[in-house]
Amino acid sequence: MDEKQDLNNSGYEIPEELRHQVTITTLEKIYNWGRSNSMWPMMFGLACCAIEMICTAASRYDFSRFGMEVMRPSPRQADVMIVAGTVTKKMLPQIVRLYNQMSLPKYVVAMGACASGGGPFKEGYSVVPGIDTYIPVDVYITGCPPTPQSLINGLNALQKKVMNEKMSESGWYAKEPAKEVPIPVLGPDVFDPRKSELIFAETHKQAETGDDIGEEGEPK
Amino acid sequence: MSDSSIQIEPSSADSTYNDLIAQFPGLIEMETRPGFTGVVVSTVAIRKVMLYLKEQCGFDYLTSLTAVDDFPEDKIELIYHLYKTTGSPIIELKLFTTRESPVVPSVMPVYPGADFQEREVWDLFGVHFEGHPDLRRLLLWEGFAGHPLRKDWKEPLFEEDVKPFKSRWPEGKGIHRESLNPFNDNVQYPKEFDPNGFTPDNDESVYKILQSKIPAGSDDLKVEHMIVNLGPQHPSTHGVFRMAALLEGEKVLALKPVIGYMHRNHEKIGERNTWLQNMPYTDRLDYLSSMSNNFGYALAVEKLLGIQPPERAEFLRVMMAELTRIASHAMAIGFLLNDLGAFFTPSLYALEERELILDIFESVAGSRMMCNYFRFGGVVRDITEADFKQVKKLVEDRLPRKIDDIDLYLTENEIVQARCEGVGVLTAEEAIAFSESGPMLRASGVPYDIRKADPYSIYDQLEFDVCYRQHGDVYDRYLVRLDEIRQSIRILQQVIKYMPQGPIQTGKVQYAVRVPAGEAYGRVEGPRGELGFYVVSDGKANPKRYHVRAPSLMNCTGLEKMCVGGKIADAVTILGAVDVVLGEVDR
Amino acid sequence: MNGKGLLKGLGLTFRHFFATYLVDLFDKNAKKRRGTIDADGLFTVQFPEESLVIPEEFRVIPFLIYTLDENNQRKYRCTACGICSKVCPTQCIWITRKKDPETGKPVTESEEFYIDIDKCMNCGSCAEFCPFDAIKMDHNFKIATYVRGETHILPKEKLGRPLEYYAKIRPNNYAAEEAERAAKAQPAQV
Numbered sequence: 003m004d005e006k007q008d009l010n011n012s013g014y015e016i017p018e019e020l021r022h023q024v025t026i027t028t029l030e031k032i033y034n035w036g037r038s039n040s041m042w043p044m045m046f047g048l049a050c051c052a053i054e055m056i057c058t059a060a061s062r063y064d065f066s067r068f069g070m071e072v073m074r075p076s077p078r079q080a081d082v083m084i085v086a087g088t089v090t091k092k093m094l095p096q097i098v099r100l101y102n103q104m105s106l107p108k109y110v111v112a113m114g115a116c117a118s119g120g121g122p123f124k125e126g127y128s129v130v131p132g133i134d135t136y137i138p139v140d141v142y143i144t145g146c147p148p149t150p151q152s153l154i155n156g157l158n159a160l161q162k163k164v165m166n167e168k169m170s171e172s173g174w175y176a177k178e179p180a181k182e183v184p185i186p187v188l189g190p191d192v193f194d195p196r197k198s199e200l201i202f203a204e205t206h207k208q209a210e211t212g213d214d215i216g217e218e219g220e221p222k
Numbered sequence: 223m224s225d226s227s228i229q230i231e232p233s234s235a236d237s238t239y240n241d242l243i244a245q246f247p248g249l250i251e252m253e254t255r256p257g258f259t260g261v262v263v264s265t266v267a268i269r270k271v272m273l274y275l276k277e278q279c280g281f282d283y284l285t286s287l288t289a290v291d292d293f294p295e296d297k298i299e300l301i302y303h304l305y306k307t308t309g310s311p312i313i314e315l316k317l318f319t320t321r322e323s324p325v326v327p328s329v330m331p332v333y334p335g336a337d338f339q340e341r342e343v344w345d346l347f348g349v350h351f352e353g354h355p356d357l358r359r360l361l362l363w364e365g366f367a368g369h370p371l372r373k374d375w376k377e378p379l380f381e382e383d384v385k386p387f388k389s390r391w392p393e394g395k396g397i398h399r400e401s402l403n404p405f406n407d408n409v410q411y412p413k414e415f416d417p418n419g420f421t422p423d424n425d426e427s428v429y430k431i432l433q434s435k436i437p438a439g440s441d442d443l444k445v446e447h448m449i450v451n452l453g454p455q456h457p458s459t460h461g462v463f464r465m466a467a468l469l470e471g472e473k474v475l476a477l478k479p480v481i482g483y484m485h486r487n488h489e490k491i492g493e494r495n496t497w498l499q500n501m502p503y504t505d506r507l508d509y510l511s512s513m514s515n516n517f518g519y520a521l522a523v524e525k526l527l528g529i530q531p532p533e534r535a536e537f538l539r540v541m542m543a544e545l546t547r548i549a550s551h552a553m554a555i556g557f558l559l560n561d562l563g564a565f566f567t568p569s570l571y572a573l574e575e576r577e578l579i580l581d582i583f584e585s586v587a588g589s590r591m592m593c594n595y596f597r598f599g600g601v602v603r604d605i606t607e608a609d610f611k612q613v614k615k616l617v618e619d620r621l622p623r624k625i626d627d628i629d630l631y632l633t634e635n636e637i638v639q640a641r642c643e644g645v646g647v648l649t650a651e652e653a654i655a656f657s658e659s660g661p662m663l664r665a666s667g668v669p670y671d672i673r674k675a676d677p678y679s680i681y682d683q684l685e686f687d688v689c690y691r692q693h694g695d696v697y698d699r700y701l702v703r704l705d706e707i708r709q710s711i712r713i714l715q716q717v718i719k720y721m722p723q724g725p726i727q728t729g730k731v732q733y734a735v736r737v738p739a740g741e742a743y744g745r746v747e748g749p750r751g752e753l754g755f756y757v758v759s760d761g762k763a764n765p766k767r768y769h770v771r772a773p774s775l776m777n778c779t780g781l782e783k784m785c786v787g788g789k790i791a792d793a794v795t796i797l798g799a800v801d802v803v804l805g806e807v808d809r
Numbered sequence: 810m811n812g813k814g815l816l817k818g819l820g821l822t823f824r825h826f827f828a829t830y831l832v833d834l835f836d837k838n839a840k841k842r843r844g845t846i847d848a849d850g851l852f853t854v855q856f857p858e859e860s861l862v863i864p865e866e867f868r869v870i871p872f873l874i875y876t877l878d879e880n881n882q883r884k885y886r887c888t889a890c891g892i893c894s895k896v897c898p899t900q901c902i903w904i905t906r907k908k909d910p911e912t913g914k915p916v917t918e919s920e921e922f923y924i925d926i927d928k929c930m931n932c933g934s935c936a937e938f939c940p941f942d943a944i945k946m947d948h949n950f951k952i953a954t955y956v957r958g959e960t961h962i963l964p965k966e967k968l969g970r971p972l973e974y975y976a977k978i979r980p981n982n983y984a985a986e987e988a989e990r991a992a993k994a995q996p997a998q999v
Binding site for chain 2: 812814867904931
């Protein structure tokens with residue numbers, strides 16, 4: 003398994019004695035190499051997975067070896083948001099707000115079973131079934147909680163993904179500013195403003211037909 | 223400073239009940255259902271009875287206040303557990319009210335520690351407490367539809383009443399449950415709800431209360447008073463805990479904790495699980511010390527089942543519980559210093575020791591944090607010779623040296639002393655009134671430790687001291703935790719010396735245990751305080767009610783009193799010394 | 810002396826700092842001791858190049874054991890009894906029992922077997938209560954993916970691992986179980 007990123011990719015022959023000093027590569031490769039090796043995570047631990055994230059930052063499984071030791075509390079200065087822990091409905095507007103405040107390029111890693119897909123608490127009334135219902139996610143790491151080695155494996159996968167990105171498809175050199183994700187509102191239950199029409203249709207459909215189907219719309 | 227043991231007073235709970243019945247004729251009667259204990263008090267007399275218990279009988283500590291929904295009967299029960307900090311058995315008072323119009327007098331004038339618990343019962347059951355100064359929802363937000371812990375309230379992704387679900391076997395197809403929901407999400411809305419015309423509450427209720435605390439006569443200088451939110455996302459690594467503070471310059475005038483950002487409906491899921499399926503869920507309560515949580519739950523259910531684990535299992539349980547205490551306190555000390563500004567270096571020293579303890583958990587129980595090691599009547603697996611030698615090496619050689627290192631490093635540090643001494647003081651009376659427990663209570667001068675006052679497992683055969691201090695400030699809480707690590711090392715050395723051979727489980731572990739009808743309150747001395755589990759069974763394979771008395775939640779009751787008058791920077795330090803873990807505050 | 814506490818603390822950190830270099834210089838075996846209980850000096854284990862030994866009881870997501878029969882087809886030990894599915898705290902196991910094509914009666918084999926790894930809490934209850942030693946907990950923690958959707962509901966094919974794999978990752982448990990099976994298979998000596 004080749005974990006090291008090979009920079010020398012343009013096919014030019016370099017003499018043997020200069021191989022350790024000279025590399026011929028493309029601008030995109032150097033750009034991505036610099037970005038992927040200096041990702042700054044945002045200090046954003048929610049629950050038990052946050053403790054494993056702290057243990058990854060501690061001395062045994064140091065992730066400053068990958069350039070990620072600088073954990074910034076401010077979203078403006080962070081590159082990657084590691085959503086570690088259960089996403090509850092009360093916390094959801096804050097998470098989306100923080101995601102909007104991060105500046106491009108930004109990545110999201112869903113750490114743990116709860117952030118990936120709801121986790122063991124999904125059957126309750128106050129847990130969001132996976133953060134990807136509201137914001138786009140780049141890497142999913144399952145486990146309850148994933149061990150620090152598992153998290154480092156996931157972060158390496160994110161680094162590989164960044165190495166393969168193309169500058170022409172990047173969003174931060176586009177003319178328009180990035181589109182913000184609308185912030186969910188806490189009503190009788192949390193709702194996404196993007197789905198307002200659908201919600202209106204559903205709640206008024208039941209009122210009209212007078213059907214006793216139940217509010218979630220599935221037959222009992 | 224340590225002290226010798228506390229003796230339990232010879233009077234038992236029954237004599238207190240008889241005394242109460244004699245004092246308040248016609249208003250109190252004994253509980254008659256088999257398997258249930260306590261007395262039933264009539265609603266109008268509850269405050270009088272509580273005042274009598276507190277002032278005449280000396281029951282100064284209210285430990286747990288919860289509710290049980292007796293659907294389909296029209297009844298909601300309220301349960302109060304009380305005891306004396308000088309040592310006594312727990313007495314239980316009950317109140318019956320109706321589901322249609324549940325209005326009950328609040329006991330806050332007598333026991334201020336009932337604050338958060340009454341708000342929680344209002345939030346989850348809909349019981350209105352008259353006389354509570356600030357009855358808002360605690361774990362959910364204002365505007366939420368319904369009271370979730372009532373038995374007839376169904377969640378959006380509801381499948382069946384009890385587990386195991388019939389849809390999984392013998393004809394089961396793997397699907398994501400939210401794909402059946404029309405919104406592809408875990409939500410449900412009331413009929414005729416219009417999202418476009420809806421204005422949310424936006425926390426106005428919290429801000430209104432804070433604004434009412436602005437001192438009068440300062441209308442012309444309004445610019446000096448600011449409301450600042452600390453959290454829910456902030457660099458101190460305690461989790462999603464939010465404090466809304468009213469500041470005058472840098473001085474704190476009022477502070478309200480806002481919680482519920484990690485509410486994972488543990489208790490509702492607990493009612494649906496079978497008794498054994500609840501064990502892995504208890505790991506996730508206080509996720510820094512999962513073995514203690516398992517211990518408390520196993521004790522509560524074993525009281526109902528009436529079984530006792532064999533001796534080797536008891537020794538293994540105590541060994542795991544004390545190792546957890548060391549790991550948790552080391553982490554608490556490390557993160558207290560993180561809050562003070564010593565960015566992460568003391569935490570690294572503490573985390574080294576915690577990693578070695580987690581290695582032992584990984585090779586014995588299978589997982590570093592979520593151990594799932596205890597069963598009803600014993601433990602899952604025996605410890606191998608190699609692991610036993612590791613524990614021995616850790617406890618006899620490495621840990622005493624490293625804890626002395628941390629002591630040398632931090633205790634006499636002038637900056638730590640200047641920032642921690644005299645900050646966040648709670649006197650002994652205030653600590654008891656606010657229902658604090660654990661190191662918070664002991665640092666204020668009350669030497670109450672459940673392992674001595676009401677011993678469970680084999681703690682009555684082991685020699686150790688209760689660690690307590692006098693001043694009740696942040697520095698004393700740090701010193702109490704350091705002392706407790708040393709006492710835990712002492713306990714572990716005795717456990718290793720006297721560990722017997724033998725079986726590790728009474729009987730065979732069954733996955734569908736039928737627990738006889740009744741109620742039980744099992745409690746352990748967790749690293750953060752008294753962790754109690756109140757379980758009610760009606761003879762079936764699933765609990766009827768499952769409630770967790772979380773120490774971190776009760777310890778936060780005194781947060782406002784501790785922070786008011788100090789500076790805003792001290793509020794962060796005080797929160798670090800309270801050592802909250804959001805998994806158990808919000809459950 | 811004012812400041813003595815600070816100096817003592819700094820003395821400790823300096824001692825630790827120099828130890829991280831000097832221990833490696835003077836002790837050839839220091840690298841093997843890193844991250845273990847005998848470590849003094851550097852504590853870091855450089856994953857993914859180095860890693861600590863994974864203990865036998867470690868549990869991640871479950872897997873089904875199969876052996877290969879004469880036609881090189883997978884023969885799973887699972888009999889679709891349903892106990893693992895009943896015991897799972899999050900109910901993340903779905904089993905469909907196979908029916909005999911002629912008679913329509915259920916056979917002791919599973920037709921479909923799904924585990925949702927987004928709900929699995931790695932508790933190990935399924936492995937603990939399986940009466941046929943058919944489902945066990947895996948050690949593979951390298952499970953990061955780029956997409957979710959249906960790929961996180963693992964079907965039977967993805968869950969299968971050969972018996973030799975199980976013997977390799979859990980040798981002591983395997984030896985104990987084989988001894989039990991051999992003892993049961995022996996007819997009782999009269």
